[in-house]
Amino acid sequence: MDAGPDDTPFSDFLGFELLLEEQDRELLSRVRAFMTREVEPVINEHWTRASFPHELVPGLAELGISGLAYDGPGCPARGALVNGLVAMELSRIDPSIGTFIGVHGGLAMGSIMLCGSPEQRERWLPAMARMELIGAFGLTEPEVGSAISQGLATTARRDGDAWVLNGAKKWIGNATFADLTVIWARDVEDGQVKGFVVEKDTPGFVPTKQEDKIALRVVQNAEITLTDVRVPEENRLQEAHSFRDTAGVLRVTRMDVAWQAAGCARGAFEHALRYTKSREQFGRPIASFQLVQDLLVKMLANVTASTAMNARASQLQDAGQLRDEHASLCKAHSTTRMRETVGWAREVLGGNGILLEHHVGRFVADAEAIYSYEGTREINTLIVGRAITGESAFV
Numbered sequence: 001m002d003a004g005p006d007d008t009p010f011s012d013f014l015g016f017e018l019l020l021e022e023q024d025r026e027l028l029s030r031v032r033a034f035m036t037r038e039v040e041p042v043i044n045e046h047w048t049r050a051s052f053p054h055e056l057v058p059g060l061a062e063l064g065i066s067g068l069a070y071d072g073p074g075c076p077a078r079g080a081l082v083n084g085l086v087a088m089e090l091s092r093i094d095p096s097i098g099t100f101i102g103v104h105g106g107l108a109m110g111s112i113m114l115c116g117s118p119e120q121r122e123r124w125l126p127a128m129a130r131m132e133l134i135g136a137f138g139l140t141e142p143e144v145g146s147a148i149s150q151g152l153a154t155t156a157r158r159d160g161d162a163w164v165l166n167g168a169k170k171w172i173g174n175a176t177f178a179d180l181t182v183i184w185a186r187d188v189e190d191g192q193v194k195g196f197v198v199e200k201d202t203p204g205f206v207p208t209k210q211e212d213k214i215a216l217r218v219v220q221n222a223e224i225t226l227t228d229v230r231v232p233e234e235n236r237l238q239e240a241h242s243f244r245d246t247a248g249v250l251r252v253t254r255m256d257v258a259w260q261a262a263g264c265a266r267g268a269f270e271h272a273l274r275y276t277k278s279r280e281q282f283g284r285p286i287a288s289f290q291l292v293q294d295l296l297v298k299m300l301a302n303v304t305a306s307t308a309m310n311a312r313a314s315q316l317q318d319a320g321q322l323r324d325e326h327a328s329l330c331k332a333h334s335t336t337r338m339r340e341t342v343g344w345a346r347e348v349l350g351g352n353g354i355l356l357e358h359h360v361g362r363f364v365a366d367a368e369a370i371y372s373y374e375g376t377r378e379i380n381t382l383i384v385g386r387a388i389t390g391e392s393a394f395v
Contacts (some may be wrong), residue, residue, distance in 0.1 A: 146375075151273065268342040
């Protein structure tokens with residue numbers, strides 16, 4: 001699918017796409033065209049119904065964007081910067097689709113890529129890259145969020161050539177329909193956190209859709225109960241030996257969320273700008289009002305600053321130099337500026353800002369989920385604070 005003139009964005013104010021090679025700009029253009037023409041016309045209905053547009057998955061698969069940054073079997077290996085700009089492009093139209101791809105292609109595939117053996121990568125990654133197998137990532141638990149590194153309660157017990165998992169997970173995106181769910185559990189023998197790939201319909205593995213969300217309603221989050229779930233040793237991620245390995249996955253996917261936040265803010269800004277050009281009051285388009293222009297420029301500045309910070313961090317990631325505090329600073333900054341930006345976008349639209357037909361209300365609601373997952377602002381702030389002071393302020 002080729003991009004047309006109506007697909008061209010007008011908020012890349014400093015030309016960040018020019019950092020990409022031509023073939024990568026072409027990929028971004030194809031993603032933009034698909035999201036604009038196929039996703040945007042139907043997404044409000046799915047958001048209202050809290051349903052997932054499974055009919056769009058083949059088109060997403062054809063784009064070849066699953067596991068975009070990874071250089072593993074069957075993966076596109078386009079690098080972190082390309083992956084980030086694509087993540088922003090997805091969320092610019094719909095943050096739920098951005099999250100779906102982030103969970104599948106980032107967290108699930110990333111766990112296998114970074115913590116799996118060569119044989120496991122060959123076994124799962126090619127089919128996941130083609131989206132023939134959809135992945136989920138099960139870390140957060142009903143009673144443990146920010147303290148998961150120390151408080152993870154799901155257990156794994158070795159039993160011959162298998163492991164037996166017991167516990168519960170919550171907020172697990174894609175899990176209601178995923179073919180593979182990476183479950184993180186604490187080994188009762190050594191106390192270390194290990195990763196297990198649980199296949200769909202495994203006895204004792206029960207995902208239940210979480211209802212009544214006010215954000216990312218298209219994402220199918222599940223609460224999972226694990227009751228004597230037997231997982232063969234060959235499904236244990238062979239290079240996941242402690243929570244440090246889990247954190248290695250989160251480091252790179254935290255950048256995905258920073259990019260999603262920039263995309264959410266960008267989408268709200270673009271809808272607000274279009275609205276101001278068509279909406280008239282007192283015989284003039286409101287885009288000509290000083291106070292409206294002030295808010296538009298503030299929004300654009302937030303989007304541009306977040307994109308710049310994320311782009312530099314992604315370049316560091318491509319160079320193998322990304323540290324925890326880099327990703328945390330990007331996530332904390334981008335999500336804070338996103339929340340501010342979507343609020344201003346709603347303000348510009350006045351009462352119309354809460355109507356789905358204008359899209360901005362969806363971005364306002366979805367921003368609340370992005371603001372919190374993959375590490376709250378407070379947790380990410382403490383990670384950066386520890387890095388710059390040498391003092392840990394964690395409890």
